[in-house]
Amino acid sequence: MPSVLSIVLLALAVTAPSTQDGEAPPILVTRQLAASEGLEQGQIIRLAPDSRGEGGRPFRIAGVYEPVPDPARLGTLPREVRLHLPDLLALTRSPDVPAGTEYVEAINIALVDPAEARNFARDLNARMPGVSARPAAEAAGSGATFQVLRRFHLAIALVTIIASTVFLLALTIMLVDERRETVGLLRLIGLPVRRILVQIFLEGLLIATAGGLIGLLLASASESLINAFFQWRYDTALVFVRITPYVAAACLAVAVPLGTIATVTASWVLLRRNALRLARR
Amino acid sequence: MKALGFAWRSLVRQPARAALGILGVAAVGALLFDMLLLSEGLVTSMRDLLDRTGYDIRVTATEALPGRGPRVTGASGTADALGALPQVRSAIAIRLADARLEGDGGVPLQVGFQGVAGGPGRPWTVLRGRDVQRPGEVVINEGIAGQRGLGPGDRMIFRPACDAESDAPPAVTLEIAGVAEFPFEAVNEGIAAGMLETIDTACGTGGRDEADLILVASTGDTDAAAAAAAALRPDLHAVTNSEVIERFSESGFTYFRQISAVLSAVTITFALLLITVLLTVSVNQRLGEIAALRALGLSQRRVVANVFCESALIVGAGGLLSLPLGILLAVWLDRILKSMPGLPAEMHFFVFQADALVLQVALLATTAVLAALYPMRIVARLPIAETLRNEVVS
Numbered sequence: 001m002p003s004v005l006s007i008v009l010l011a012l013a014v015t016a017p018s019t020q021d022g023e024a025p026p027i028l029v030t031r032q033l034a035a036s037e038g039l040e041q042g043q044i045i046r047l048a049p050d051s052r053g054e055g056g057r058p059f060r061i062a063g064v065y066e067p068v069p070d071p072a073r074l075g076t077l078p079r080e081v082r083l084h085l086p087d088l089l090a091l092t093r094s095p096d097v098p099a100g101t102e103y104v105e106a107i108n109i110a111l112v113d114p115a116e117a118r119n120f121a122r123d124l125n126a127r128m129p130g131v132s133a134r135p136a137a138e139a140a141g142s143g144a145t146f147q148v149l150r151r152f153h154l155a156i157a158l159v160t161i162i163a164s165t166v167f168l169l170a171l172t173i174m175l176v177d178e179r180r181e182t183v184g185l186l187r188l189i190g191l192p193v194r195r196i197l198v199q200i201f202l203e204g205l206l207i208a209t210a211g212g213l214i215g216l217l218l219a220s221a222s223e224s225l226i227n228a229f230f231q232w233r234y235d236t237a238l239v240f241v242r243i244t245p246y247v248a249a250a251c252l253a254v255a256v257p258l259g260t261i262a263t264v265t266a267s268w269v270l271l272r273r274n275a276l277r278l279a280r281r
Numbered sequence: 282m283k284a285l286g287f288a289w290r291s292l293v294r295q296p297a298r299a300a301l302g303i304l305g306v307a308a309v310g311a312l313l314f315d316m317l318l319l320s321e322g323l324v325t326s327m328r329d330l331l332d333r334t335g336y337d338i339r340v341t342a343t344e345a346l347p348g349r350g351p352r353v354t355g356a357s358g359t360a361d362a363l364g365a366l367p368q369v370r371s372a373i374a375i376r377l378a379d380a381r382l383e384g385d386g387g388v389p390l391q392v393g394f395q396g397v398a399g400g401p402g403r404p405w406t407v408l409r410g411r412d413v414q415r416p417g418e419v420v421i422n423e424g425i426a427g428q429r430g431l432g433p434g435d436r437m438i439f440r441p442a443c444d445a446e447s448d449a450p451p452a453v454t455l456e457i458a459g460v461a462e463f464p465f466e467a468v469n470e471g472i473a474a475g476m477l478e479t480i481d482t483a484c485g486t487g488g489r490d491e492a493d494l495i496l497v498a499s500t501g502d503t504d505a506a507a508a509a510a511a512a513l514r515p516d517l518h519a520v521t522n523s524e525v526i527e528r529f530s531e532s533g534f535t536y537f538r539q540i541s542a543v544l545s546a547v548t549i550t551f552a553l554l555l556i557t558v559l560l561t562v563s564v565n566q567r568l569g570e571i572a573a574l575r576a577l578g579l580s581q582r583r584v585v586a587n588v589f590c591e592s593a594l595i596v597g598a599g600g601l602l603s604l605p606l607g608i609l610l611a612v613w614l615d616r617i618l619k620s621m622p623g624l625p626a627e628m629h630f631f632v633f634q635a636d637a638l639v640l641q642v643a644l645l646a647t648t649a650v651l652a653a654l655y656p657m658r659i660v661a662r663l664p665i666a667e668t669l670r671n672e673v674v675s
Contacts, residue, residue: 050343050351052516132442148621155614156312156544163308167555170301174562226543233539 026062028082032235034064036077047081049092057091059083069238077235108136165258172266176200183270193271200267201260208259212252219243219251284583288590295563299595302559306599307606309552310645313545314607315614317637320541324530325632330625331522334404334464336373336496337503340510340519347377347494353517356492357477360399362513363497368506370499373399374492376480382425382471383438383452392425392471394441395463396480396492403461404496405474409433410459416482419475420461428471433459439473443484453483465625537630549644556652560592564656571660572668585657592653600645604638 024044039045041061048056059081067078083091089102111120117135124133176183186196223241230240292299331337340363343350353359356374363372375397382390397403403412405420410433413420421431431437440452455475463472481489495517499506503521510519520528564571571584611631618630 145621148618151617151620152614155617159308159312159610163305163312163551166301166305166308167559170298170305170559171555171562173298173301174559174566178562178566230539234535 024058024060025084025087027059027087028063028065029061030067030078030080031064032067032077033079033081034061036079039064047083047091055091059087066237069236161254161258165262168259168262169266172262173269176263176266176270180270183267187271196271197264197267201264204260204263205256207263208256209252211259212255215255216243216248216251284586285590285594287587288594291567291587291591292594298559298563302556302595303599303602305555306552306596306645307602309548309555310600310603310641311606311610313548313552313644314603314637314641315611315631316541316545316548317640318607318611318631318633319614320538320545321634321637322630322632323537323628324526325634326627326629327529328522328526329632330464330627331525333627334496335402336404336498337522338497338499338507338510338519339522339525340372340495340497340514340517341493342517344518347375352376352491352493353495354491356490356495357398358490359514359517360492360495363495363510364399366506366509366513368499368502368509369497371400371402372495372497373397373402373404374477374495375404376477376491377493378480378484379442380473380483381440381442382429382473383440389440390425390428390471392473394439394480394483395472395474396477397474398477398492399495402498403474405461405463407459407461410457412461413458413475413479416476416478417456418458419455419473419479420459421457422461422463422466422470422472424466424469425471425473426460428469431457433457437473439483441480441483443480455479455483464627467623468619468626470623470626545644549648552645553648553652556592556595556648557655559595560588560653560656561659563591564588564659568659568663568668569672572663572665572672575663575665576669581661584660584663588657588660589650589653592649592656596645596649596652600642603641603645608633 027045027047029039033039039061041063043061044058045061046053046056047059048054065082067080070078085104090099093099093102109120111117117137121133121135124131183196187193220243223243226241227239231237339347340353340359341347341350342353353374356376360372360374363369375395378394378396380392380394382392395404405422407420408423410420421437425437426432429437435457436454437457438452438454455473461474463474466472477490477492497506497510497519503523507519507521511517574584575581615629615631619626619628
């Protein structure tokens with residue numbers, strides 16, 4: 001059943017006519033739009049340039065596509081269709097605009113040498129005052145947004161590490177205190193402080209490594225859960241959490257030394273005490 | 282001695298342990314507090330910003346954001362007609378455009394350009410100089426004034442970029458009447474504004490009388506004013522501030538609400554586990570002492586209350602400390618997030634809300650109770666004679 005949709009129109013630039021005479025031009029619709037409006041491949045729908053449906057034309061749904069995930073539009077339903085540029089221009093052209101004098105918002109250009117983008121844009125701006133050319137890297141302002149988000153997440157991670165360190169110190173102090181007598185006895189039977197400290201260091205290293213690895217396993221297990229939740233929540237194919245080798249290495253590089261240092265520091269405070277005092281109940 | 286005093290002495294006896302426990306709770310509590318502020322901060326800030334403009338209804342041609350969709354035709358007439366409605370106090374039409382501010386041989390500055398018709402009132406506040414009074418005059422914001430060293434009485438050369446469908450118009454010279462503050466201006470963003478005729482002339486679209494949006498201030502009943510506006514021009518979309526906020530809550534920056542929910546849950550679980558472990562280890566180390574106290578006549582209820590009070594003291598002291606820490610942390614995190622491009626300078630991610638504070642207290646209190654449950658159970662079920670015997674034998 002034909003329906004009138006208020007949509008964002010995106011055009012594919014093609015030079016050839018999109019359809020034969022009498023046949024509804026083909027379009028692609030996003031998966032989300034198809035799902036929300038109950039659209040199917042092969043269905044004929046009407047698209048209009050305004051929300052009142054005036055000037056609408058029939059189009060045939062040639063396929064349903066998954067839109068490229070756009071983090072900048074997170075949370076908005078991508079109600080989009082793609083149609084051939086001549087079809088879009090014919091649909092949106094005002095009656096007073098002669099065919100062939102329409103405009104497009106932007107032209108994407110792929111250079112043979114991408115490194116020349118800035119120079120190319122400068123030359124184009126100088127030669128064609130009516131247009132504004134920018135390298136894609138500069139036009140994609142949203143990139144800065146994700147740099148900011150990265151810094152925000154790093155700040156949260158830093159606070160979490162500080163909180164963990166404080167708790168870790170409290171726990172190690174308690175655990176070391178529990179072994180006060182054992183350490184006192186080892187000192188009394190002749191083991192030097194350094195020897196005991198090395199033992200504690202190795203023990204701390206083992207525990208911290210095991211803890212770090214278990215943490216990574218937990219993170220890996222939750223990675224798919226978090227992605228599944230957010231992908232469901234925002235109906236997107238975006239990946240929110242990805243544990244890369246770099247991230248895993250960074251976590252271990254922080255967790256293992258931190259755990260080891262906390263254990264050794266707490267033990268060092270204990271070992272400085274007199275052996276007899278340690279062994280005495 | 283009361284249970285609270287007894288618990289206090291137990292903590293003071295091991296100051297390092299107690300201090301670290303409190304500091305840990307303070308750090309976790311600060312993060313939790315910030316996450317609670319973040320969950321609604323952006324929406325609260327947006328609401329505040331919208332309300333401060335003094336206009337409570339936005340009229341556009343379609344549901345698209347202003348500047349991204351078709352314009353309202355017959356803008357001046359529509360603004361005047363809306364302003365004449367009994368439910369409406371004032372209505373102004375605004376047309377938006379980009380412009381390039383030519384420098385003296387320097388790099389051109391990209392700025393936003395606004396043209397306004399209708400009134401009374403303007404969507405900006407004049408800081409220096411005076412307001413625009415005729416076409417050809419503009420007010421500029423501090424972004425332009427600071428970057429270009431311009432002020433009232435100066436002239437500047439503008440090259441507007443108005444419509445993709447029209448040729449690039451020639452540069453125009455405009456007179457600066459004053460320096461103004463715009464509610465939605467971003468950090469370092471340059472904005473200039475004048476009458477609708479000014480932008481029409483600059484764009485070479487004089488007589489078209491189009492606007493990207495019409496701002497309407499109701500006399501009090503916003504819904505009635507919105508309904509009257511919709512009845513006057515059924516082809517337009519009239520949206521109240523509340524509806525904008527609702528739409529914003531559903532789509533804009535929901536990521537921060539989700540991330541704050543996840544981090545709040547993780548933080549509170551983390552705090553719960555660690556306080557439980559701290560108390561449990563602490564109680565296990567003092568089993569002999571507790572058994573001796575029981576043998577001396579202290580009731581089961583009393584020693585259980587002692588453990589609970591220890592938990593309450595650690596969480597309470599840590600929770601109190603978490604508030605100033607949380608505020609400092611929020612300032613830092615807000616500064617990081619506000620460096621996002623295009624964000625209004627007056628918008629904040631972390632905004633203090635009494636509800637967040639109440640929720641923080643409730644969550645920490647629940648944590649204190651839950652964290653104390655297991656160690657309280659150990660103490661409650663402690664076999665006195667067996668524990669004392671084990672102490673003596675060991």
